[in-house]
Structures are given as C-alpha cells and as structure tokens.
Amino acid sequence: MSKELLKVEGLQTFFTIKKGFPNPVTHTVRAVDEISFHINRGESFGLVGESGCGKSTAGRSILRLVEPHGGQVHLSGQDVLAMDKDQLREMRRKMQIIFQDPYSALNPRQTIGKILAEPLHVHRLGTKGEIRDRVFALLKEVGLPPEAANKYPHEFSGGQKQRVGIARALLFEPELIIADEPVSALDVSIQSQVLALMQGLQETHNLSFLFISHDLAVVRYFCSRVAVMYLGKIVEQGPVKQVFDEPLHPYTKVLRGASPIPDPTLSKKMLRMEGEVPSPLDPPTGCHFHPRCPDVMEVCKNQYPSAISVDSERTVACHLYSQKQG
Amino acid sequence: MSLFPKAGGLRRTIRDTIRVFNRNKTSWAGLVLLLFMVSLAVLAPWISPYDPIDQNILERLSPASAEHLLGTDHFGRDILSRILWGARISLSVGTISVLMGMAVGTVLGILAGYKGKYWDYMIMGVMDVFMAIPTLLMGLMVVAVLGPNLVNLTIAIALTVAPRFARIARAPTISIKNRDFVEAGRAMGFSDLRIMAGHIFPNILGELIVMGSLWIATAVRIEASLSFIGLGVKPPTPTWGGMIREGFQNILSDPWISIYPGIFILITVLAFNMLGDGLRDAIDPKLRNS
Numbered sequence: 325m326s327k328e329l330l331k332v333e334g335l336q337t338f339f340t341i342k343k344g345f346p347n348p349v350t351h352t353v354r355a356v357d358e359i360s361f362h363i364n365r366g367e368s369f370g371l372v373g374e375s376g377c378g379k380s381t382a383g384r385s386i387l388r389l390v391e392p393h394g395g396q397v398h399l400s401g402q403d404v405l406a407m408d409k410d411q412l413r414e415m416r417r418k419m420q421i422i423f424q425d426p427y428s429a430l431n432p433r434q435t436i437g438k439i440l441a442e443p444l445h446v447h448r449l450g451t452k453g454e455i456r457d458r459v460f461a462l463l464k465e466v467g468l469p470p471e472a473a474n475k476y477p478h479e480f481s482g483g484q485k486q487r488v489g490i491a492r493a494l495l496f497e498p499e500l501i502i503a504d505e506p507v508s509a510l511d512v513s514i515q516s517q518v519l520a521l522m523q524g525l526q527e528t529h530n531l532s533f534l535f536i537s538h539d540l541a542v543v544r545y546f547c548s549r550v551a552v553m554y555l556g557k558i559v560e561q562g563p564v565k566q567v568f569d570e571p572l573h574p575y576t577k578v579l580r581g582a583s584p585i586p587d588p589t590l591s592k593k594m595l596r597m598e599g600e601v602p603s604p605l606d607p608p609t610g611c612h613f614h615p616r617c618p619d620v621m622e623v624c625k626n627q628y629p630s631a632i633s634v635d636s637e638r639t640v641a642c643h644l645y646s647q648k649q650g
Numbered sequence: 651m652s653l654f655p656k657a658g659g660l661r662r663t664i665r666d667t668i669r670v671f672n673r674n675k676t677s678w679a680g681l682v683l684l685l686f687m688v689s690l691a692v693l694a695p696w697i698s699p700y701d702p703i704d705q706n707i708l709e710r711l712s713p714a715s716a717e718h719l720l721g722t723d724h725f726g727r728d729i730l731s732r733i734l735w736g737a738r739i740s741l742s743v744g745t746i747s748v749l750m751g752m753a754v755g756t757v758l759g760i761l762a763g764y765k766g767k768y769w770d771y772m773i774m775g776v777m778d779v780f781m782a783i784p785t786l787l788m789g790l791m792v793v794a795v796l797g798p799n800l801v802n803l804t805i806a807i808a809l810t811v812a813p814r815f816a817r818i819a820r821a822p823t824i825s826i827k828n829r830d831f832v833e834a835g836r837a838m839g840f841s842d843l844r845i846m847a848g849h850i851f852p853n854i855l856g857e858l859i860v861m862g863s864l865w866i867a868t869a870v871r872i873e874a875s876l877s878f879i880g881l882g883v884k885p886p887t888p889t890w891g892g893m894i895r896e897g898f899q900n901i902l903s904d905p906w907i908s909i910y911p912g913i914f915i916l917i918t919v920l921a922f923n924m925l926g927d928g929l930r931d932a933i934d935p936k937l938r939n940s
Contacts, residue, residue, distance in 0.1 A: 413839040
C-alpha cells in the first residue's frame with residue numbers, strides 16, 4: 325500500500341452566475357482554481373483561508389458533492405472524477421464528510437438511531453441486530469449514551485450533535501474524512517473536546533483528515549501539514565510548524581498577524597491586512613493578492629506566480645521567491 | 651417495529667403524540683366537530699326526517715318550524731334532510747379531491763424543487779398553465795373528455811388543487827435541499843428517491859397538512875359552482891354548494907335556504923382547520939418530546 329491516500333491535481337470548480345436584466349451577463353466564479361495537494365495515510369492535512377476563498381468548495385468537489393470542472397482526484401490510486409454513479413457510491417464509503425453546522429447536518433424529523441442506521445440499511449451492511457449493535461458501539465465511541473438513539477437532534481447541544489455527525493462519518497469505516505470547519509460553530513470549551521475525540525478516532529481507525537478551517541490555532545493543534553488558500557488558489561503549503569512559524573508568502577504572514585497569539589511582546593511585529601477581500605467574481609489580474617500585498621512588485625500585477633518548491637516539503641506561489649531562484 | 655424501541659414502546663409514542671394534540675384544546679374541538687359531521691353523513695338515511703328529494707309544493711318556502719326544523723326550499727323539500735344527505739357528497743368530494751390533488755401536487759413540487767433546472771422549468775411551467783385555467787373551464791374540459799359524474803367532478807377539482815400544492819411543496823424543498831443533512835445523505839449514497847421521500851417530505855408535511863385543511867373548504871365551494879352549471883352532481887341530488895346556489899333565487903325573501911348549508915360548510919371548514927393545526931404540531935418531534 326502506498327503512503328499517499330489522496331492526490332489532488334489541478335482541481336478546478338467554477339460557478340456561473342447570470343447577472344443583469346434584460347441582457348444578463350454570465351460571470352464565472354473560479355471558486356477552486358487549479359489546486360494541487362496530497363494527503364498521506366493517517367495524516368491530517370489542513371486547508372486554511374478566509375471565508376469565501378473556496379476551501380469548502382474544494383472539500384465538496386473532492387467528494388463530488390459539487391461537480392468539479394477540471395483536474396484530477398485520486399483516492400488510493402483510483403480516479404474519482406472518472407467514476408460512474410455506482411462506483412461513486414462505493415467510493416463514498418471510503419471518503420466521508422463532517423459538516424460545519426451541526427444544526428443543519430441532522431434531519432430534525434429522524435431520531436439519532438435512525439440517522440445512523442439508515443445508511444447501513446441502504447448499503448445492506450448487516451442484519452437488524454448487527455446494525456443496532458453497530459449504532460450503539462458508534463455512539464459509545466463518540467461519547468454518547470445508548471439512550472441517545474431514541475432522541476431527536478433538537479434534544480442535543482451543538483457539541484453532542486457534532487459527535488453524532490462524527491459517528492455518522494465513521495459508519496462505513498472510511499479512510500479519509502473531510503472535516504469542513506467541524507468545530508468553528510461550537511463553543512471554545514467544546515471545541516477542544518471534539519478535537520480530542522477526532523484525534524483519538526484518528527489513531528484507533530487509522531484515519532486521514534482533510535481539515536478545512538479558518539482557525540489557525542486549531543489547525544496548528546490538529547494538522548501536520550497545511551495549505552493556505554486565497555481566492556481559489558493555494559498560495560503556500562508545507563508542514564504546519566514551518567508555514568506558521570516562518571511564513572514565506574506575504575498572505576500567510578498577514579493571516580498569521582490576524583490570528584491572536586498570547587504573547588504581548590509580539591504585537592508590534594504583526595503585519596496588518598490592508599483592504600478587503602476582492603470579489604471572486606472579478607479577481608485582480610496577475611497575483612490575486614497584489615492589491616493587498618505589502619511587498620507588491622510590478623510583475624505581480626500582470627502575471628500569476630507559479631508554485632515554487634522551496635524545499636522537498638514546501639511550495640509557495642509568489643514572485644518574491646521566483647526572482648531569488650531565477 | 652422500530653429498530654430502537656422506546657421504553658414503553660409504541661404506546662408511549664402514541665401517548666406523546668396525543669399529549670401535544672392535547673396541549674391545543676381547539677384541535678380536539680376540531681376533531682369532535684369533524685367526527686360529528688361525518689356521523690351525520692353516515693347516518694343520513696336513518697336520521698333524516700324526510701326524503702331529501704321529496705317535493706311538497708304546499709309547504710314551499712316555509713321557515714323553521716317543529717315539522718321542518720330548518721324550513722323548506724322553493725320546492726318544499728326539507729332543508730335539514732337535504733343538508734344531511736348533502737354532507738355525504740360534499741364531505742367526500744371535498745376531502746378526496748384535495749387528497750388527490752395534494753398527492754399529485756406534492757410529488758411534482760418536490761421533484762421540481764429538488765431536481766431543479768429542466769425539471770423545475772417543465773413541471774412548474776405546466777403547473778402555471780393549469781393554474782391559469784379558470785376552475786369552471788377546467789371542469790368543462792374534464793367533463794367534456796370523461797363525461798359528467800361524481801368521479802370526474804372529483805378529478806376536475808383535484809386538477810385545480812394540484813398546482814397549488816406543487817407550489818407549496820416546491821419552495822420549502824428548495825430551502826431544505828440546501829441543508830447539510832441532505833448533502834450528508836448524498837455523501838452516504840442515498841438515492842434521490844430516498845432523499846425526497848424520506849428526508850424532504852417529512853420536513854414539509856406540516857405545511858401541507860395546514861394547506862390541505864384550508865383547501866377542503868375551497869373544494870366544497872368549487873364543487874358547488876360546478877354542480878350549479880350541471881357539470882357534477884345533477885339536481886335534485888343534494889349537495890351543500892348546490893343548495894346555496896338554489897337558494898339564491900329567493901335570497902332576499904327567504905335567506906335561510908342558503909344560510910343553513912352555508913353554516914354547515916363553515917363549521918366543516920373550521921373543524922378541518924383546527925384539526926390541521928393540531929396535527930401539524932403533533933407530528934413535530936420538537937413539540938412531541940419536550
């Protein structure tokens with residue numbers, strides 16, 4: 325078995341929007357624009373960025389909940405984007421998703437037991453008794469009492485609902501879980517509990533995570549490698565420690581500056597973000613970040629920088645580094 | 651039955667449902683009124699004092715009296731007897747046509763809302779065309795094709811009601827299909843049919859029940875107007891709507907001929923509405939378990 329579990333190459337997902345009357349103009353939003361990364365077995369890979377940068381869309385495109393327009397996704401060597409309906413059904417047992425909003429992730433008219441048992445019924449995984457035992461085992465594993473099976477989602481707190489969401493993602497013993505901001509809707513005190521639960525499960529089930537978040541502290545805690553996204557593109561990726569402690573891309577530097585660190589002596593060194601996130605309908609020419617970049621150069625306004633490997637594990641897409649190399 | 655039986659089993663689920671139903675006393679009132687109406691209709695042959703189509707010209711247009719509790723109409727027919735017999739047709743045509751229209755409209759509305767794109771344009775386009783056709787014209791068309799009788803009258807009303815339910819079903823479907831639990835279902839490999847029938851439908855059922863109870867009233871009214879122009883139930887067979895129409899001839903001098911069946915329609919509609927509200931709450935797990 326190879327070390328690499330998921331390989332994403334040049335993934336593209338666009339949305340088209342028609343605007344205006346009586347002569348509508350079609351705009352294309354390049355929500356995910358040629359992103360590439362890979363996730364190893366048993367690894368947690370972080371995907372960070374501001375709201376609207378396309379990180380959630382990237383996660384959903386990999387699962388094909390949103391149809392991507394280009395690029396390649398391979399899960400254990402299998403081409404996900406080339407699969408037909410039946411193959412996709414099988415594939416989705418290996419790849420599951422945890423949602424951000426636990427309130428909307430569970431059907432309010434179904435009991436927790438039904439929510440967890442229905443997928444097993446649909447895939448005919450066991451007899452009624454086996455399914456019941458599996459549901460109880462899963463509830464126990466995520467720290468919920470067996471009585472939870474008879475209750476409805478509204479009877480639980482946000483953190484408990486998220487535990488149900490995690491149990492559901494584990495139903496098929498998947499290899500990869502795409503966690504789309506799994507803790508950002510929860511109280512800080514609950515966040516650490518849920519993160520600890522996910523970490524425990526990762527060890528016992530040998531899971532890999534694609535961890536989508538805007539919270540750098542959480543990503544630093546949970547992930548080993550990370551990619552930073554800005555307006556649909558990955559601007560920098562590498563091991564979490566290096567990317568966050570010695571950021572190369574100016575965007576990563578300001579993103580770090582926007583994330584609080586409990587050390588008063590550092591406050592003066594922090595870079596501030598200037599301006600607003602540009603509309604993804606009409607991204608800036610050249611490097612998307614150039615209007616807000618503190619180190620902007622002439623070349624940034626015309627040409628998008630290609631990703632440069634800084635060392636074996638790190639890449640950065642910025643002209644500052646292409647010039648040094650060239 | 652259930653995979654995860656509650657302590658107390660089915661009996662407790664029923665008890666919880668009844669408890670929510672109880673919280674709102676008006677829903678019980680609705681149920682009792684409705685059962686009363688239905689029993690009047692069922693028992694009509696035994697409890698009605700006169701033959702509903704028996705004419706007695708000598709006693710025509712007589713007001714309420716001990717002999718004729720609700721008076722007589724312009725042919726001298728006993729109004730109470732006609733109301734009791736009319737309940738059979740009015741109640742059954744009203745409920746059956748709405749149930750039929752609800753079934754068809756809901757399926758189409760969920761399909762249009764969930765599938766979107768071409769499905770949406772096609773289905774809602776056809777529904778809009780149906781909605782644009784006046785009820786009487788729809789009745790004429792159905793009767794011209796199928797012939798005039800009670801079943802075809804019911805079908806004609808169902809065709810009028812269905813587009814309304816398609817619209818009522820479509821809008822919440824669109825909002826629910828964007829919730830994460832639907833996406834989770836797709837990620838679990840659920841079929842579209844399972845998502846629509848098992849996950850979206852239960853979440854919009856409350857709205858549909860309330861709408862249905864309102865539309866039964868309208869269905870009774872539509873039946874009246876179609877019967878009036880001879881497209882449904884032919885005179886002298888009594889229906890509530892038909893009785894109101896017939897009473898119009900003498901509305902200024904003897905208004906009770908129209909008013910009494912009108913009161914019965916009013917009570918029936920009210921009963922359906924009160925019951926509908928109670929049912930909506932009773933099927934909501936949020937209210938049932940709290």
